[in-house]
Amino acid sequence: MKKNTFTTIWKSNFTTYGIVLLFFAVMMILMATGNLSRLMRGQLVPICAYAIMAASLNLTVGVLGELSLGHAGFVSIGCFGGGLAAALLHDAGAGELVCLAGAVLAGVLLSTLAGFLIGLPVLRLNGDYLAIVTLACCQIIKSLLTNLFVGRDESGLHTGFLTQPEGVAADAFVIRGSQGLRNAAVIDNFPAAVVLLILCLIIIYNLIDSKSGRAIMALRDNKIAARSIGINITSYKMMAFVVSAAMAGAAGALFGLSQATVLPGKFDFNMSVLILVFVVLGGLGNIRGSVIAAALLTILPEKLRFLADYRMIIYAVVLIVVMLMRNSTVFHGLGEKIQGLLRRKKTAGSPPRDPDTDPAGKEG
């Protein structure tokens, strides 16, 4: 941290909120004037969900400094738990927003619980071992969900594991094993998604800027030194991990409800890696970067559709180029030059101010 004063943190955080709100405003204007493409309209809520997933994973990977490859597992718990809650609320005649709020709440509760249970044994490990075990946990969650059956009808809830509960009509199932989650109503509410995204950002930023956040970063930077000054390593590790899992659950519920159907297989290792790519591309510890990277990398493959068969190749090439650019001194020098020019144009007298005030300040 270079200038850890209240104002710089405040400015940095509000820039992020500002970017999200600007994105929201631009999209709403485009929508109101009928200029928003169908493709983009359909992606708005998933973009918010991916941004929350990336920001929350950054808490574990960037701020806590532990590599987790199981983030998709928490997302899927939120997705399926939230979907079930929404279906029950929908049956009870609740409105769209109530269903969504209930789903997010259920998703958060379930994934918090899962994060705690998984965190207990997992956080005793470090580095590669932690990555492997979180990966395994993600696979276990996927397998469990593939074999889970939950249906509801007049006589109440019916659950089954491995086999379907007898005598339940096919339509009555909310979660049907390999056939996944079938939503009673698709809730695709962009304003609500933006509110949830900003809420998650507020939580993450406030955690980072709090006493606990500084303790978490201290144990990331030097575990022994942190312990020597009396920081409880286990509890702070657990705090970051569980908060991260909880928000992944919220993102899962948001994402799940925006889709007609979600298969458990969607949340596999590849999904975990995709979220990790958002985080690495955006910068470890850089929450704003994660959000922007998540949005861009969700839009990019769809925008490259005109390339047909070469789409995924170009996507991969873009990823490599951006990663290289992030680390190249040439690019950084160029950026500073441009910045210098801009500054000279504006006010010759004012002292140069470093806007790079990401709380963690740790970059690849």
Place this chain on the structure above:
Amino acid sequence: MKKKLAWLMLAAMVVTVLLSGCGTKNSNTFKIGMTGPLTGGAAQYGIAAQRGAQIAVEEINAKGGIQFELKVEDDTHDAEKAANAYNALIDWGMQISLGSVTSTPCEATARIAAAEKIFALTPSASSTSVTKAGGGYQFQICFSDPNQGSASAVYIKNKGLATKVAIIYKNDDVYSTGIYESFKTKAAELGLSVVSETSFNDDTDTDFSVQVAAARTAGADLIFLPMYYEPASLIFAECNKIGYTPKFFGVDGMDGILTMKGFDTKLAEGVMLLTPFAADASDAKTKSFVQKYQEKYGEIPIQFAADGYDCIYAIYEALQKCDAKASMTAAEIGALLKDTFTSSSFSFSGLTGSGMTWNAAGEVTKDPKGMEIKNGAYVGLD
């Protein structure tokens, strides 16, 4: 620095959004769209359906009169991507849809089709949840999964093919579990004895020793294989390795096994399957299609290609019947086509069946064909 970069990226994003969603409409051409897996594990089904449909489009355009323009977007067999692809097709100006090639993505696109009132006729998404999500706008040209499962059970029972049946199915696949469930229900109804039920999933589809051993231990004399042909080929190899020779009974996903690269077709000798299409059928339509396909793409078409081909022709015949104009909107054409397909006077005969009719839910009625593999070729069982 980073802040500037963030603004730059945001600006780039806004520009891409603003630039998208423009398209021109040709007044005498119908725009047909389809999503399917063109990349990834299920790519061969999407590509086959695309190629089959493309051949039909070229044939029809050569005739003059109604003209078609076909656009296929990749969905990588994923529901989220399929919805994106479908939205991209709507942005392009799609008027008629072929839905999606595979079931779960098609469920997502059928929902959009229903909301936008676009007529969709899927070549091969066979799950019943597809037509349910489509709210009367999503039609199928293939059998629904339950139909296949129960038809297989009836066929095995009526022909007296087996006394003890073992089932191996893929439990994380909608197609496989759908057929499995209906087969099991029908078998119980008919008194067909199912002695072993084992499953596998995406992560365990490379070794079948456990499943085959279970079937052998239970004394099964027929193994029912509701799955696609790659895992089936491994099951044949495993049985051959341990010297276990039950009868095998497959479903339409088995089609394609004879053209699979590196597969010893001797292993599939005697395999029976219910499929609506056989590439070596002797009727003129199939012969001409197979010849064109081979000339163009250098391989024998699988059932998905025939399904794609039939979809285009079914739409072509319906369009002629209902007098739709290419200048109409998707919803107007959708309403006309929907009424035409469900009307009692409309029936379609193609490569995958003759006298096909559709009910209001969008499901097709046609007869399954029993096939057996003899000397490396399909032979009709009846």
